[in-house]
Amino acid sequence: MVTLAEVARHAGVSASTVSYVLSGKRSISAPTRERVEHSIKELGYHPNAGARALASSRSNILALMVPLRTDMYVPVMMEIAIAVATTARSHGYDVLLLTGEEGPAAVRRVTGSGLADAMIVMDVELEDERLPLLHAARQPTVLIGLPADTVGLTCVDLDFTATGALCAEHLADLGHREIAVVGEAPAVYERHTGFAERTLEGLRRRAADLGVRLLHRPCEGSYESMDGTLSRIFDERPGTTGFVVQNEAAIEPLLSLLRRQGRAVPEDVSVVAICPEQVATQASVRLTSVAIPAQEMGRRAVELAVAKLAGGAPEEQVTLLAPELAVRASSGPAPGTP
Amino acid sequence: MVTLAEVARHAGVSASTVSYVLSGKRSISAPTRERVEHSIKELGYHPNAGARALASSRSNILALMVPLRTDMYVPVMMEIAIAVATTARSHGYDVLLLTGEEGPAAVRRVTGSGLADAMIVMDVELEDERLPLLHAARQPTVLIGLPADTVGLTCVDLDFTATGALCAEHLADLGHREIAVVGEAPAVYERHTGFAERTLEGLRRRAADLGVRLLHRPCEGSYESMDGTLSRIFDERPGTTGFVVQNEAAIEPLLSLLRRQGRAVPEDVSVVAICPEQVATQASVRLTSVAIPAQEMGRRAVELAVAKLAGGAPEEQVTLLAPELAVRASSGPAPGTP
DNA sequence: CCCTGGCGTTGAAGCGCTTCGACACCCTCT
DNA sequence: AGAGGGTGTCGAAGCGCTTCAACGCCAGGG
Numbered sequence: 144m145v146t147l148a149e150v151a152r153h154a155g156v157s158a159s160t161v162s163y164v165l166s167g168k169r170s171i172s173a174p175t176r177e178r179v180e181h182s183i184k185e186l187g188y189h190p191n192a193g194a195r196a197l198a199s200s201r202s203n204i205l206a207l208m209v210p211l212r213t214d215m216y217v218p219v220m221m222e223i224a225i226a227v228a229t230t231a232r233s234h235g236y237d238v239l240l241l242t243g244e245e246g247p248a249a250v251r252r253v254t255g256s257g258l259a260d261a262m263i264v265m266d267v268e269l270e271d272e273r274l275p276l277l278h279a280a281r282q283p284t285v286l287i288g289l290p291a292d293t294v295g296l297t298c299v300d301l302d303f304t305a306t307g308a309l310c311a312e313h314l315a316d317l318g319h320r321e322i323a324v325v326g327e328a329p330a331v332y333e334r335h336t337g338f339a340e341r342t343l344e345g346l347r348r349r350a351a352d353l354g355v356r357l358l359h360r361p362c363e364g365s366y367e368s369m370d371g372t373l374s375r376i377f378d379e380r381p382g383t384t385g386f387v388v389q390n391e392a393a394i395e396p397l398l399s400l401l402r403r404q405g406r407a408v409p410e411d412v413s414v415v416a417i418c419p420e421q422v423a424t425q426a427s428v429r430l431t432s433v434a435i436p437a438q439e440m441g442r443r444a445v446e447l448a449v450a451k452l453a454g455g456a457p458e459e460q461v462t463l464l465a466p467e468l469a470v471r472a473s474s475g476p477a478p479g480t481p
Numbered sequence: 482m483v484t485l486a487e488v489a490r491h492a493g494v495s496a497s498t499v500s501y502v503l504s505g506k507r508s509i510s511a512p513t514r515e516r517v518e519h520s521i522k523e524l525g526y527h528p529n530a531g532a533r534a535l536a537s538s539r540s541n542i543l544a545l546m547v548p549l550r551t552d553m554y555v556p557v558m559m560e561i562a563i564a565v566a567t568t569a570r571s572h573g574y575d576v577l578l579l580t581g582e583e584g585p586a587a588v589r590r591v592t593g594s595g596l597a598d599a600m601i602v603m604d605v606e607l608e609d610e611r612l613p614l615l616h617a618a619r620q621p622t623v624l625i626g627l628p629a630d631t632v633g634l635t636c637v638d639l640d641f642t643a644t645g646a647l648c649a650e651h652l653a654d655l656g657h658r659e660i661a662v663v664g665e666a667p668a669v670y671e672r673h674t675g676f677a678e679r680t681l682e683g684l685r686r687r688a689a690d691l692g693v694r695l696l697h698r699p700c701e702g703s704y705e706s707m708d709g710t711l712s713r714i715f716d717e718r719p720g721t722t723g724f725v726v727q728n729e730a731a732i733e734p735l736l737s738l739l740r741r742q743g744r745a746v747p748e749d750v751s752v753v754a755i756c757p758e759q760v761a762t763q764a765s766v767r768l769t770s771v772a773i774p775a776q777e778m779g780r781r782a783v784e785l786a787v788a789k790l791a792g793g794a795p796e797e798q799v800t801l802l803a804p805e806l807a808v809r810a811s812s813g814p815a816p817g818t819p
Numbered sequence: 820c821c822c823t824g825g826c827g828t829t830g831a832a833g834c835g836c837t838t839c840g841a842c843a844c845c846c847t848c849t
Numbered sequence: 850a851g852a853g854g855g856t857g858t859c860g861a862a863g864c865g866c867t868t869c870a871a872c873g874c875c876a877g878g879g
Contacts, residue, residue, distance in 0.1 A: 144595075146835055157859045162837060169838095172857060189593025193540060194835035196531025197864050207578070211563065221559045225549065228580045237596065240545070240578040242566045255527025257482075258575065365763040392763070395733050399765055425703040425730070427737055484865055495829045500867060507868095510827060532865035535834050
């Protein structure tokens with residue numbers, strides 16, 4: 144294994160000079176720099192991460208806590224994770240993958256051991272049990288998702304309240320007066336996941352403002368579940384002509400069942416989805432949708448974390464990404480509307 | 482920040498004693514151990530990861546290289562990644578997430594810097610450009626997937642050749658004489674991804690043995706693509722009654738299109754899928770399928786890596802998991818068969 | 820009663836790097 | 850010409866931990 148000292152000897156300089164060439168923290172004359180760089184290449188030198196971390200008390204690692212549950216909105220999670228990893232690399236950081244399994248213990252371990260310089264936490268619940276620990280931690284933290292109380296926290300999320308409002312508005316504009324919301328699985332609401340509740344709130348408020356009736360039903364992402372949910376919706380509100388779907392696994396079942404019942408999309412019923420763009424464009428009907436900007440969220444989270452590490456970011460900062468509704472082929476005027 | 486030295490002082494012992502209590506590498510009397518453990522708890526001590534790595538030249542980190550492409554078999558990837566992370570934790574390791582983006586450079590970086598003790602590489606191509614580097618690396622490596630040449634390598638994978646054979650056999654047993662294979666996207670074959678080619682080989686060979694005609698068509702995971710593919714299949718082989726689908730994103734489009742064309746599953750055509758169990762059971766028809774044991778693969782990979790680190794594993798070892806076909810509602814006797 | 824050998828504990832020497840203060844040198848200004 | 854201020858380089862002191870050799874102690878055997 145090649146060490147910095149060997150590089151220094153090879154280049155005929157001191158160890159500190161090599162270190163400064165590497166870090167750029169002091170000016171080095173061009174000829175010296177070149178000599179050192181040449182030696183580095185020739186010897187195939189790679190700085191030892193442990194030694195570096197010890198001496199500088201910086202690990203250049205970002206910890207990413209992903210939820211353990213692999214049954215929900217997985218593609219979004221994965222997309223965020225990959226965006227985090229790539230963005231982190233472009234800032235010189237590596238990413239440590241922590242699963243929710245350990246729960247708060249993971250926070251303590253990473254925080255205490257100096258394994259990571261900062262943490263990015265996904266799938267934050269409204270009253271997340273990790274929050275107190277994160278507050279107490281030395282490490283900067285960025286949340287993807289919004290807890291109930293954001294005092295002193297840095298958060299990134301899609302503005303789900305606005306998203307809900309936007310969906311309600313779009314359908315109302317098209318003349319729909321009875322809207323059904325196909326929500327996430329019941330478990331999601333039981334965990335008080337922020338985004339689900341916020342979406343609902345946005346939907347409800349705007350619907351109320353616009354005089355539209357709204358019915359919300361949680362739904363698992365399977366055909367059986369969607370079948371039952373759909374029957375119940377039409378039983379209770381036969382006049383339903385608009386759907387907002389938040390559970391991406393329920394989208395295809397919904398479309399399929401509507402087709403089977405002879406309800407045409409968008410002639411008889413309109414469907415608006417909240418899902419990644421790819422899902423919307425690849426579904427059996429090109430879906431009017433609000434995209435979940437997974438990549439953007441991952442990227443922003445990393446950038447905020449890096450900024451906090453550099454000391455150039457405020458302690459408290461909530462970044463809400465504005466939702467954008469893309470009108471595609473699944474929504475149209477309500478039946479009987481000119 | 483609490484250091485080992487402070488714990489030692491607090492417990493009235495030397496630093497080395499504390500270290501030995503922590504590592505268990507030397508016997509320590511019960512009273513001393515208890516005193517030390519008590520101090521650790523009281524002071525809230527966590528060993529510094531960098532210092533530990535430097536002194537022991539062990540980071541207790543496993544690197545996981547995931548493919549960058551977020552468009553393919555994402556749930557499987559995620560499931561593997563999470564299984565890797567949890568299994569790793571249970572062995573005292575953390576997981577560093579590397580994306581394919583950096584390619585071979587990532588291998589060199591991690592290898593050179595001692596950031597990780599071992600590597601787990603997913604999505605291996607037949608002639609993967611990372612292989613030479615992995616061979617040269619000090620670190621033990623485990624591949625998830627099979628390259629063309631496995632000499633000196635440790636690999637874990639589903640036995641895709643057997644999987645293909647199993648699918649062909651199942652359909653042949655049911656009397657199907659013309660089978661179509663809906664493959665992965667063309668890009669997957671262009672990259673010479675092992676599992677896709679092996680599956681095909683297994684299918685072809687067994688089909689030939691059993692006197693069944695086989696038609697293979699790559700297919701993207703969208704409705705448009707599936708629509709085109711399906712038309713072409715029935716144009717070329719109007720007598721097709723059996724389908725094997727490998728691209729999980731194409732499953733729902735296929736079922737949907739068959740329905741629309743008035744072909745009943747399983748009365749008119751049978752469908753066998755190669756996909757995670759969850760996809761098979763939650764599709765619009767409960768699918769006869771061969772499961773992709775993502776969790777098992779992740780778990781095995783970690784266990785092999787840990788064994789190699791402990792020196793208790795052979796250099797070369799190819800673990801092929803036996804496929805299991807679960808018969809569900811999407812396959813039945815070919816039309817006209819008693 | 821002394822020697823031997825295991826057991827429990829310690830001190831000290833690094834692991835490979837960063838960083839601080841010091842220093843030599845050269846240029847510029849007065 | 851001498852003072853002053855950059856600029857480029859170096860030496861040395863750690864960062865917090867592991868681990869090796871060594872040592873004191875007590876029990877058992879000769």
